[in-house]
Structures are given as C-alpha cells and as structure tokens.
Amino acid sequence: ETGVTQSPTHLIKTRGQQVTLRCSSQSGHNTVSWYQQALGQGPQFIFQYYREEENGRGNFPPRFSGLQFPNYSSELNVNALELDDSALYLCASSNGLAGNTDTQYFGPGTRLTVL
Amino acid sequence: DQQVKQNSPSLSVQEGRISILNCDYTNSMFDYFLWYKKYPAEGPTFLISISSIKDKNEDGRFTVFLNKSAKHLSLHIVPSQPGDSAVYFCAASDSTSGTYKYIFGTGTRLKVLA
Numbered sequence: 001e002t003g004v005t006q007s008p009t010h011l012i013k014t015r016g017q018q019v020t021l022r023c024s025s026q027s028g029h030n031t032v033s034w035y036q037q038a039l040g041q042g043p044q045f046i047f048q049y050y051r052e053e054e055n056g057r058g059n060f061p062p063r064f065s066g067l068q069f070p071n072y073s074s075e076l077n078v079n080a081l082e083l084d085d086s087a088l089y090l091c092a093s094s095n096g097l098a099g100n101t102d103t104q105y106f107g108p109g110t111r112l113t114v115l
Numbered sequence: 116d117q118q119v120k121q122n123s124p125s126l127s128v129q130e131g132r133i134s135i136l137n138c139d140y141t142n143s144m145f146d147y148f149l150w151y152k153k154y155p156a157e158g159p160t161f162l163i164s165i166s167s168i169k170d171k172n173e174d175g176r177f178t179v180f181l182n183k184s185a186k187h188l189s190l191h192i193v194p195s196q197p198g199d200s201a202v203y204f205c206a207a208s209d210s211t212s213g214t215y216k217y218i219f220g221t222g223t224r225l226k227v228l229a
Binding site: 004006031033035040041042043044045048055056057058090092094102103104105106107108109 | 119121149151156157158159160161164204206212213214215216217218219220221222
C-alpha cells in the first residue's frame with residue numbers, strides 16, 4: 001500500500017507567478033484535503049475534494065483553486081503568488097467512508113518559497 | 116480566533132518518564148479529535164484519535180484523554196523515548212459542518228532527553 005505522495009518537494013517562484021502542486025492519494029482513498037502550514041503555525045485548511053467535487057473550503061482567496069482527477073489524485077493551483085504564500089503545502093487523503101471519523105493521512109509536503 | 120490552542124510551545128522530558136501534551140478548544144461543536152507527530156521535512160504522522168463519545172483512548176504507549184466539559188484534551192506518552200522528540204499537533208473537527216476539515220493547534224515541540 002503506497003502512502004500519500006506530493007510533488008515537487010521544493011519550489012521557488014517570484015511574486016505574480018502561478019504554481020501547480022500535485023498530490024497522489026493513498027491507495028483506496030477518494031478524499032483529498034489541502035492545508036497550508038506557515039512557519040511556526042499549525043496547518044490551515046484550504047479545501048477538500050471528495051470524488052472530484054469540492055467538499056468545503058477554508059478562508060483562502062479564489063486565486064487558490066484545486067482539482068481532483070478520476071484516479072483521486074489532486075492538484076492545488078495558486079495564481080498571482082504573493083510573498084505570504086511562502087509555506088509548506090500539505091496534502092492529506094482519507095477514504096471518505098467514515099465521514100467525520102475518517103482519519104486524514106498526510107504527504108510529506110511541498111515547500112513553496114515566493115521571492 | 117484560534118479555536119484549537121496548544122499553550123506550551125515546548126516541553127522537555129527525561130527518557131522513561133511521562134510526557135503530557137495539552138490542548139484546549141473553544142468550539143463545543145467539535146466531536147472528533149486527533150494527535151499528529153511531525154518530524155522536520157516530513158508531513159504530520161497520525162498518532163491517535165478520540166471521538167467525543169469517549170473520554171479515553173489508548174494505543175500502546177499513547178493515551179489521549181478528553182474532558183468535554185473543560186474543552187480540554189491531553190496526550191500522554193509513557194514511557195517517553197528519544198525517538199518521540201518531534202512537534203506534536205492536536206486537531207479537531209466538527210461533523211455537523213458538512214466538511215471534514217481539521218482545525219489544528221500551533222504545536223508543541225517535545226524533546227526527550229536521553
């Protein structure tokens with residue numbers, strides 16, 4: 001059973017650019033959640049996808065968008081990058097069957113630096 | 116408004132002793148709670164969870180206690196080992212929100228001294 005994988009590991013962009021981060025969910029999981037973790041903070045919920053549909057969104061602007069594919073892998077896109085977008089971006093997958101008591105399993109994250 | 120709080124940024128414990136990590140929450144609608152451990156350059160690793168219908172859950176050296184009236188949960192690690200040194204996050208979710216998002220605390224850095 002493979003765990004959650006994310007790519008790339010690190011990324012450096014400049015202000016105003018666009019970025020796409022990728023996540024492959026754990027085998028058997030159909031739900032993907034994305035979180036942003038700034039330095040010294042806990043992860044903050046960006047949005048969640050369940051069977052290719054958005055299933056909730058946190059307090060992030062529309063320039064943060066996502067997608068989930070039929071194989072349940074997912075992308076996070078951020079447009080018009082700002083310096084404050086520099087953070088660790090975490091993807092978590094779960095099996096979507098137990099509802100609230102689903103446990104989310106995290107990938108290693110993508111470290112994004114915006115200059 | 117921080118709904119999940121970990122008021123101790125760091126904790127040092129001698130190997131073999133008990134580590135107690137604390138977490139407070141403000142939202143009474145939270146009904147599922149988890150603890151994650153995070154090493155540098157890795158994603159959070161799930162440790163243990165508890166539903167609001169319980170007040171205790173054990174898994175090996177790890178026990179989570181939930182006090183709903185005080186809106187407080189704690190993670191006990193007994194005995195503590197040097198490999199337990201990491202940042203620990205508590206997280207909570209509200210099943211009535213329709214979205215199974217987790218709200219995380221800011222973490223407690225545990226250092227287990229050999």
